[in-house]
Amino acid sequence: MIYFDNNATTPLDERVFEAMLPFMKMMYGNPSSVHRLGRIAKSAIETAREQVSELVDAQPSQVIFTSGGTEANNLAINSAFGRVVISAVEHPSVSEPAKHYNPEIIAVNRDGLIESQTITALIEKRPDFVSIMLANNETGVIQSISDIAAQLNEQGIIIHTDAVQAVGKIHVSFKKLGVQMMSVSSHKIYGAKGCGALIVDKSVSSVSPLLLGGGQEQNYRSGTENIAAIVGFGKAAELAKAELDARQTRMLSLRTMLENKLAQFSKVTLFSQAALRLPNTVLFGIDGVDGEMVLLKLDQRGVCVSSGSACSSGETEPSHVLLAMGISLQQAKTAIRVSLSHQNTPAEVLEFIELITPFGF
Ligand SMILES: Cc1ncc(COP(=O)(O)O)c(C=O)c1O
Structure with a gap:
């Protein structure tokens, strides 16, 4: 998993x-x-x-x-x-x-x-x-x-x-x-x-x-x-507190790797790219592809992500955060959130990329 x-x-x-x-x-x-x-x-x-x-x-x-x-x-x-x-x-x-x-x-x-x-x-x-x-x-x-x-x-x-x-x-x-x-x-x-x-x-x-x-x-x-x-x-x-610097470095290197790979997909939009963000969070969408559908497909392959706010999971409403940012309803529905941990590995990032590749081009 x-x-x-x-x-x-x-x-x-x-x-x-x-x-x-x-x-x-x-x-x-x-x-x-x-x-x-x-x-x-x-x-x-x-x-x-x-x-x-x-x-x-x-x-x-x-x-x-x-x-x-x-x-x-x-x-x-x-x-x-x-x-x-x-x-x-x-x-x-x-x-x-x-x-x-x-x-x-x-x-x-x-x-x-x-x-x-x-x-x-x-x-x-x-x-x-x-x-x-x-x-x-x-x-x-x-x-x-x-x-x-x-x-x-x-x-x-x-x-x-x-x-x-x-x-x-x-x-x-x-x-x-x-x-x-x-x-x-x-x-x-x-x-x-x-x-x-x-x-x-x-x-x-x-x-x-x-x-x-x-x-x-x-x-x-x-x-x-x-x-x-x-x-x-x-x-x-x-x-x-003791491990914060090491955790941050680890998460940021995984996030950078993930974002660099995602940027190669023609249909992928990375949200909030220009803002200062947590070292572990990537919110992206694949044009024309429902985020909830990708979530379910990934789940079948043993990958746990979220399609928006996890606290409101089960709710099919598009993210109020993306709507507040002026993102269209249609694009907000494509959102997929990856939130990493220092416990994740580069191999997991690569496997994730492989799994979403069919949707991304
Ligand atoms: C920004 C933010 N605030 C508050 C909460 C709620 O925290 P708890 O799950 O401990 O009630 C969450 C949970 O996801 C959160 O992301």
């Missing part, structure tokens, strides 16, 4: 699994308990908090563990107020909860980038809360969040960024980005599913909890913690 769908989810790293195991077996204490098993669990969470904070260059106290990227985004948006603005290419876990605020939607250009004049025009409208993703899950396009945040911060505007796809693939510093809230997810960095965090600068922004109860996670997220998953997230974060 060739797994090229790492933006949908990554396999669990063996070392992460090993770290999680004891917390699914003998270390079953509730971290709120005062006895030794409780204290072991509590201390494991705090270690994980440090590991996650180190990966994203934040303070441990700024890390609020959640059930994933979706909850982190919902928690951030639940804390929005006044005039809310989001970009046209946000993940549904931002755009859906934002609907409660009747948000203004800001446009991206043909490459999927928000242009600086769009931000200048936005500031004139005096928004209160802005949410713009750091890297897009479909195109891999990276927005200039630190520049945008600097301009918004000057006006006292709160900014949240969904960094779920960026973390573990590029260097992400919460401090340097200058945002007040940032969402991250464990299963995109070889950790377990159902775990994530919202990183919050509490000196600037106030968080409105979604879940009330026992007051866990500094009162921001009640509910007995998913210890094993949190411990795994911590371990995955530690590994991602």
Whole structure:
């Protein structure tokens, strides 16, 4: 099998699994308990908090563990107020909860980038809360969040960024980005599913909890913690930090190889080519060929890719991201997303190219 769908989810790293195991077996204490098993669990969470904070260059106290990227985004948006603005290419876990605020939607250009004049025009409208993703899950396009945040911060505007796809693939510093809230997810960095965090600068922004109860996670997220998953997230974060440069180099060399091969096909269009992108993501289309059909054919040959946003798989609607970029409905339907991992090999890229060759000319 060739797994090229790492933006949908990554396999669990063996070392992460090993770290999680004891917390699914003998270390079953509730971290709120005062006895030794409780204290072991509590201390494991705090270690994980440090590991996650180190990966994203934040303070441990700024890390609020959640059930994933979706909850982190919902928690951030639940804390929005006044005039809310989001970009046209946000993940549904931002755009859906934002609907409660009747948000203004800001446009991206043909490459999927928000242009600086769009931000200048936005500031004139005096928004209160802005949410713009750091890297897009479909195109891999990276927005200039630190520049945008600097301009918004000057006006006292709160900014949240969904960094779920960026973390573990590029260097992400919460401090340097200058945002007040940032969402991250464990299963995109070889950790377990159902775990994530919202990183919050509490000196600037106030968080409105979604879940009330026992007051866990500094009162921001009640509910007995998913210890094993949190411990795994911590371990995955530690590994991602230690191996980031090597992983990036590996992914980028595979992506370059794939793109160079794809560029030789007369019918292939590579989307967002001119923009700065994640080192692992390639979104392309083959003229006149339905992306969903290619996906199914590849699946029969043991190759896993996505035809758009994996989070909305099963949905046959064309990608809202490509439509927002001004790509025609017809061309958007051709989209195929390859999202690589450092665990992939050049041989897999070559096999993939061979399999799609009949469609590409
Ligand atoms: C950009 C982005 N944000 C948020 C999420 C949701 O994260 P989770 O699956 O951890 O809920 C995803 C998942 O694909 C994503 O790609």
